[in-house]
Amino acid sequence: MKKFYRMEGMFPPLITPFKDSGEIDEKKLKKLINFLLEKGVHGLFIGGSYGSYPLLTMEERKKLAEMVFAEVNERVPVIVQVATPCTAHSVELTKHAADLGAKAVASVYPYYYSAFAYDEKDLLGYFKALVDASDIAVHLYNNPKATGYATSTKFLLKLNEVGVTGLKDSAGDIMLLSEHIREFRNRGIDFSFAIGTTGMLLAGMALGVTGCVAGTANALPELMVELYNTLLKKNLEESAAIQLKVIEVRKLQNIQGFRPVACYSMLKMRGLDMGTCRKPWRELDPENYKIVEQRLRELGLL
Incomplete structure (x- = not known):
């Protein structure tokens, strides 16, 4: 019997707060979760x-998950992204x-080689190993920009x-x-x-997306x-008005070419210090920080 879990609702993909020393900042992580x-x-x-996650060691990924589950304490469902280039890992x-x-x-x-070396049998074997590893559901995270592999409907059915x-x-x-x-x-x-x-949530939910x-x-x-x-x-x-505002924010997040780093600064603007990101990620430059802060105020979001 196939293991099934339907994602329903808004699930933030947690940023990871780091100390200046490079360690995961557990105290700030807990603060973010509760916020x-x-x-x-x-x-x-x-x-x-x-x-x-590609900047974390295996042990750090496990430790991060343990911190999150301990703090969440079953208050909401948690999904863990487990990709590595290695099936065993x-x-x-x-x-x-x-x-x-x-x-x-x-x-x-399984990235890097997925962009040019793997065929469908390789990828099916990888996911079959994940399915066989536990009693919980396995979902595909389709991100062709990161993996170089686009998912057809035919392959999703496989x-x-x-x-x-x-x-x-x-x-x-x-x-x-939609296909x-x-x-x-x-x-x-x-x-x-x-x-x-x-930016596609309005259209996606109209089609049947639930998460x-x-x-x-x-x-x-x-x-x-x-x-x-x-x-x-x-x-x-009302949904369209909010969706347009969300698209504006996403454009702002991309001011430095990489949306995730902006979240650290945007949280700081809200009075939540999430430490720093891990290199080679770079926090917003001062001039970009000011631009984002001003525009968020104009949008009524600060």
Whole structure:
């Protein structure tokens, strides 16, 4: 029997606060978790792109997960992203996440070689190993910018055959996402569809998406939760107004070319010091910080 978990709601992909020494700052991490939960997020997605997971060692990834689960204490569901370039390491992280109580694990394709060397059999074998590693659901985190591999509907159906029962889609292609949803629906396959491109949430939920992994929700959880809840009420006019504001914020986050780093500064603007990011990430330069702060004030978000 396939293991299933439907992601429903707004799940911030947690950023990872670091000390100047380079260590994970557990105190600040706890502060961030409680801030997000108080603002009404529906769950947490850890070990993702915003969490700087490729910059963490295996032990740091495990330690980070342990910190999060201890602080969350079952208040909301948690999904753990377990991708590595090595199947055995991803299996190890999957087992660890299951032991901690994760509702599901997610994984991008095993990156680097995925861009030019692997065929479908290699990738199906990787995901089959994750499915066989535990009793929790396995979702594909589709991020072709990071892996160099785009997911067709035909291949997503093959992944489902080996036990993958959900998708976190960050491809930014609403036409392809609609094809995925249509084909699974036509075949009567129960599958969890979540979106990782917040600018497409309005369109995605109209098609049948039930979850959202929104990096912006690290710094502005109220805005993202409001968008999700308004969409649930099918208030199109109000939803569109919020969606346009979210798109404006996402553009602001990209002022330095990389949206995740802006979240550290945006939280600082709100009085929440999240330490620093890990190099080679670079925090917002002073001039960019001022531009973002001023525009957020103009948007009524500070």
